[in-house]
Amino acid sequence: MTLLTLSASAHGLKPLCDGQNVCYPTGLQTAVFFVGLYLIALGTGGIKPCVSSFGADQFDDSDETERKSKSSFFNWFYFSINIGALLASSVLVWVQTNVGWGWGFGIPAVAMGIAVMSFFSGTRLYRNQKPGGSPLTRICQVIVASLRKFQVEVPADKCLLYETADSESAVTGSRKLDHTKHLSFFDKAAVETHIDAIKGSVDSWRLCTVTQVEELKSIIRLLPIWATGIVFSAVYSQMGTLFVLQGNTMDLRITGSFQIPSASLSLFDTISVIFWVPIYDRLIVPFARKFTGHKSGFTQLQRIAIGLVISIFAMLVAGTLELLRLRMVREHNYYELKHIPMSIFWQVPQYFIIGCAEVFTFIGQLEFFYEQAPDAMRSLCSALSLTTAALGNYLSTLLVNVVTDVSTRGGKPGWIPDNLNYGHLHYFFWLLAALSVFNLGVYLQVARWYTYKRTAVDSL
Numbered sequence: 001m002t003l004l005t006l007s008a009s010a011h012g013l014k015p016l017c018d019g020q021n022v023c024y025p026t027g028l029q030t031a032v033f034f035v036g037l038y039l040i041a042l043g044t045g046g047i048k049p050c051v052s053s054f055g056a057d058q059f060d061d062s063d064e065t066e067r068k069s070k071s072s073f074f075n076w077f078y079f080s081i082n083i084g085a086l087l088a089s090s091v092l093v094w095v096q097t098n099v100g101w102g103w104g105f106g107i108p109a110v111a112m113g114i115a116v117m118s119f120f121s122g123t124r125l126y127r128n129q130k131p132g133g134s135p136l137t138r139i140c141q142v143i144v145a146s147l148r149k150f151q152v153e154v155p156a157d158k159c160l161l162y163e164t165a166d167s168e169s170a171v172t173g174s175r176k177l178d179h180t181k182h183l184s185f186f187d188k189a190a191v192e193t194h195i196d197a198i199k200g201s202v203d204s205w206r207l208c209t210v211t212q213v214e215e216l217k218s219i220i221r222l223l224p225i226w227a228t229g230i231v232f233s234a235v236y237s238q239m240g241t242l243f244v245l246q247g248n249t250m251d252l253r254i255t256g257s258f259q260i261p262s263a264s265l266s267l268f269d270t271i272s273v274i275f276w277v278p279i280y281d282r283l284i285v286p287f288a289r290k291f292t293g294h295k296s297g298f299t300q301l302q303r304i305a306i307g308l309v310i311s312i313f314a315m316l317v318a319g320t321l322e323l324l325r326l327r328m329v330r331e332h333n334y335y336e337l338k339h340i341p342m343s344i345f346w347q348v349p350q351y352f353i354i355g356c357a358e359v360f361t362f363i364g365q366l367e368f369f370y371e372q373a374p375d376a377m378r379s380l381c382s383a384l385s386l387t388t389a390a391l392g393n394y395l396s397t398l399l400v401n402v403v404t405d406v407s408t409r410g411g412k413p414g415w416i417p418d419n420l421n422y423g424h425l426h427y428f429f430w431l432l433a434a435l436s437v438f439n440l441g442v443y444l445q446v447a448r449w450y451t452y453k454r455t456a457v458d459s460l
């Protein structure tokens with residue numbers, strides 16, 4: 001943020017612009033700007049998967065009160081993110097537009113500086129998980145050891161599989177995991193052979209502990225749940241793509257002369273999250289707890305499923321709105337009209353519904369991937385859950401390209417032409433709704449088969 005602030009304000013780093021606001025940056029100025037952007041991307045990649053895991057680590061699982069509070073933590077963590085997003089998309093946008101980009105970048109740079117100082121001020125109070133080495137290395141060790149012993153028979157008595165004698169796993173501060181029956185091929189990595197006995201010291205690329213094997217199994221069991229999040233993310237990505245295109249065809253006026261950019265309506269998604277998080281945490285959870293008996297009201301898998309159902313309605317509402325918009329176009333011959341006389345605020349319900357789905361699915365995923373991750377792999381699993389957002393965008397782009405290629409054959413305008421008044425955008429929204437229904441069905445089967453992680457402490 002400091003580099004971006006300098007590139008927008010410092011003499012020599014700020015590009016020269018003409019009277020029409022066209023700027024002519026030098027090579028150095030362009031390099032400084034892009035280095036700033038890439039540093040933000042690098043920092044975000046480090047912060048996002050770690051901050052939620054680190055925050056949840058501050059709660060003691062052995063204390064029942066703190067365990068309940070940890071579930072609420074994920075709600076309020078996501079709430080705080082959206083408060084920041086609300087300020088960024090309203091106050092900062094106004095500052096950047098009306099005051100200048102130097103201030104627009106400078107304010108968040110100062111805010112990040114305050115955040116860093118605030119973070120380090122609590123260093124002595126934090127509960128820290130000791131670094132246990134690369135989780136990817138431990139995963140590869142299990143795979144290599146299993147392949148090396150592919151001809152070895154796994155003993156019927158699982159107590160014969162290799163495990164450390166200590167109360168903790170080989171990674172200091174991490175709990176041992178109980179053996180599970182599924183994915184038994186990887187159990188070969190924990191079978192002690194005469195070669196292992198001869199060498200004396202344990203070679204982790206030939207012999208792994210039961211806990212290490214179960215870490216890999218835990219990751220594999222998470223993958224089907226992870227995959228079902230991609231379709232939801234594709235639905236979520238419509239707020240930055242086709243919802244904006246749909247809004248551009250509608251009446252953007254708030255008053256006689258003031259118009260709202262169609263992309264700004266994503267603000268209602270943020271407002272929806274800010275509205276629904278307290279409702280969920282303070283009303284829905286206590287109410288559901290009376291019927292389910294679960295400390296969090298719903299299990300994490302149930303919570304995710306509810307969000308997937310809600311996302312289907314978001315697409316149905318968006319498709320219905322587009323159908324009504326096209327009906328108005330046909331009835332009044334508005335085909336060449338850039339903005340038809342239908343207020344853009346008719347889009348608010350679809351944004352609001354997606355915000356509600358976020359509260360259930362995205363926060364549920366955060367908590368689920370944290371809770372089901374092995375102790376020493378929580379940041380990795382949090383990062384895994386975040387990749388669904390990127391893959392959802394790729395899936396959305398792929399669907400748009402396929403639909404465009406198929407629907408424009410024979411010289412037809414297609415579902416998503418440049419002039420949406422000639423198109424069938426509602427078909428695409430309904431296609432996403434149908435994919436979401438299919439995805440929900442797959443998710444329910446996967447969730448039904450899912451085996452929850454069990455630590456050695458839980459089984460005592």
